[in-house]
Amino acid sequence: MSNLPTPDEPFWLTPEQRRRIEEQDGLELSPLRRAMRYVWVRLAVVVLTLGVLAVGLSLPPMWRSSPSGFTPVVRISVLEWLQCRSLKQSALQMAAENKLDESILAWRQAIANNPADLEANRGLLRTLSTAKRPAAGNLPQGLWRAQWLLRITATNLADLELVGHLAQRYEVNDLALGLLTPNEARLSDAALGDLLRTLFRGGQMEQFAAVWKRHPGADRNDPELALYHTAWEIAWGPPGGIAAARASLQKAKENLELRVTAHELQLYVSDALADLEGYADSLQQLRDLHYDRPLDHVRYWRMLLATGRKTEAAALARAYAAPPGNRARDPAHV
Numbered sequence: 415m416s417n418l419p420t421p422d423e424p425f426w427l428t429p430e431q432r433r434r435i436e437e438q439d440g441l442e443l444s445p446l447r448r449a450m451r452y453v454w455v456r457l458a459v460v461v462l463t464l465g466v467l468a469v470g471l472s473l474p475p476m477w478r479s480s481p482s483g484f485t486p487v488v489r490i491s492v493l494e495w496l497q498c499r500s501l502k503q504s505a506l507q508m509a510a511e512n513k514l515d516e517s518i519l520a521w522r523q524a525i526a527n528n529p530a531d532l533e534a535n536r537g538l539l540r541t542l543s544t545a546k547r548p549a550a551g552n553l554p555q556g557l558w559r560a561q562w563l564l565r566i567t568a569t570n571l572a573d574l575e576l577v578g579h580l581a582q583r584y585e586v587n588d589l590a591l592g593l594l595t596p597n598e599a600r601l602s603d604a605a606l607g608d609l610l611r612t613l614f615r616g617g618q619m620e621q622f623a624a625v626w627k628r629h630p631g632a633d634r635n636d637p638e639l640a641l642y643h644t645a646w647e648i649a650w651g652p653p654g655g656i657a658a659a660r661a662s663l664q665k666a667k668e669n670l671e672l673r674v675t676a677h678e679l680q681l682y683v684s685d686a687l688a689d690l691e692g693y694a695d696s697l698q699q700l701r702d703l704h705y706d707r708p709l710d711h712v713r714y715w716r717m718l719l720a721t722g723r724k725t726e727a728a729a730l731a732r733a734y735a736a737p738p739g740n741r742a743r744d745p746a747h748v
Contacts, residue, residue, distance in 0.1 A: 477489060477490055477491065477492065477495070479495075479528050479529075479530040479531065480530040480566065481530075481566060484530075484565070484566060488528070488529050488530040490527065490528050490530075494527040494528055495527075495528060497523075497524075497527045498524045498525075498527040498528040498531055498534060501520050501521075501523050501524035501527065501534075502520075502521075502524045502531075502533060502534055502537065504520045505517045505518075505520035505521045505524060505534075505537055505538075505541070506537070508520055509537075509541055509544070514541060514544055514545060517541050518538065518541050518542065518552065521534060521537050521538035521541060522538065522555070524537075525538060525559065529562070530566060532563070532566065532567065535559050535562060535563045535566075536563065536573070536576060538555075538556070538559055539556060539559060539560060539563065539576055539577065539580050540576070542555075542556045542580060542583075543579055543580045543583045546674070546705075547705060547707075548583050548584055550584075553584050553586070556580055556584065557580075557586070557589075560576075560577040560580055560581075563576075563577065564577060571597065571600055574593050574594075574597065575594075575601065575602060575604070575605040575608075577589075577593060578590050578593045578594045578605055578608050578609070579604070579605070579608050581593065581608075581612075582608040582609075582611055582612050585612075585615060587612050587615065587616045590608060590609070590612040591609070591612055591613070591616070594608060594609040594612070595609065598625065598628075603631070603632055603634070603635065603636070604636075606625070606629050606632040607632060607633070607636050607639045609625060610622060610625055610626060610632065610639060610642060611639070611642060613625065614642050614645070614646065614682070615682075619646060619650045622642075622646060623646065623650070623651075626643060626646075637671075637672060638672060638675050641662075641663065641666055641672060641675055641676060641679055642679065644659045644662045644663050644666075644679075645659075645663060645679035645680070645682060645683050647659035648660055648663065648683050648687075649682070649683045649686040649687055650686070663676055663679065663680065663683070667680075667699075673699075673703075674700070674703060674705050677696040677699045677700050677703075677705075678696075678700065678705070680692060680693070680695075680696040681693055681696055681697065681700075681710055681713065684696065685713055685717065688717070688720070690717050690718070690721060693713070693714055693717060694714065697710055697711070697714055708734075711730070711731075711734055714730075715727040715730060715731050718730070
């Protein structure tokens with residue numbers, strides 16, 4: 415037995431006096447109980463106990479993150495919540511630095527930790543929609559998260575517009591029209607722009623004109639959207655505005671911010687007017703800028719066939735090789 419006084423005993427007691435006190439109290443202390451009489455030991459035990467409890471509570475998926483009534487129920491651990499939060503911050507930082515692939519990966523990892531996190535799902539969809547020509551390989555994941563988000567939020571208008579924008583960017587026309595058309599009267603200007611673009615690219619020119627007429631100010635902050643109406647005027651509008659519209663579209667081809675869209679729209683116009691020369695010129699421009707799509711070339715081959723140039727069309731088709739992933743680049747980097 416140690417002769418040192420415990421923290422609760424007067425320091426002047428002799429070992430014999432301490433022994434008598436212990437015998438009187440019936441306390442022949444074990445080493446552990448004697449150690450517990452020191453304050454620092456007690457504090458260490460408390461800290462260790464709290465640490466064990468914290469680890470025990472942070473690892474199991476005990477905490478519900480999905481809304482009440484939503485199935486399947488999503489439960490996560492505290493550790494998963496913390497990881498999701500950190501990954502969301504990383505994704506935002508990567509997106510701000512224009513590192514879209516890294517940002518998309520971070521969003522996906524955040525969702526893997528907490529599938530019901532609304533901001534993580536929205537962040538992924540926004541980032542997927544950022545590129546000028548989104549990579550086709552991201553589409554399945556984007557559509558899956560879009561469906562999941564609309565289920566969680568009961569298809570509120572803001573998320574409906576977000577998914578509609580994603581569908582418009584990836585040219586999933588049926589999805590975009592199915593979401594946006596029934597809600598036309600409630601859409602923001604940006605979502606109206608998505609609806610008009612989808613109608614135009616889908617060849618629904620009568621509906622395009624009708625929606626444009628009902629919302630004449632939809633393009634007030636969107637010069638690119640105004641080009642869609644310009645292209646419509648050239649091939650489908652009244653004769654009186656054709657010359658001015660042609661001049662506007664031609665001028666847009668010289669604008670670094672608008673030239674890709676202008677040449678893309680020229681393809682639609684030239685296809686409608688059977689203007690083979692104009693189509694070939696814009697297709698070559700898009701090819702030089704790495705914004706051409708396989709469908710653009712297919713339309714050109716069809717136009718060649720329609721003019722009797724079957725041999726040329728067949729030769730171009732055999733020689734064609736689509737770029738891997740058909741990923742576009744920002745015009746500023748071309």
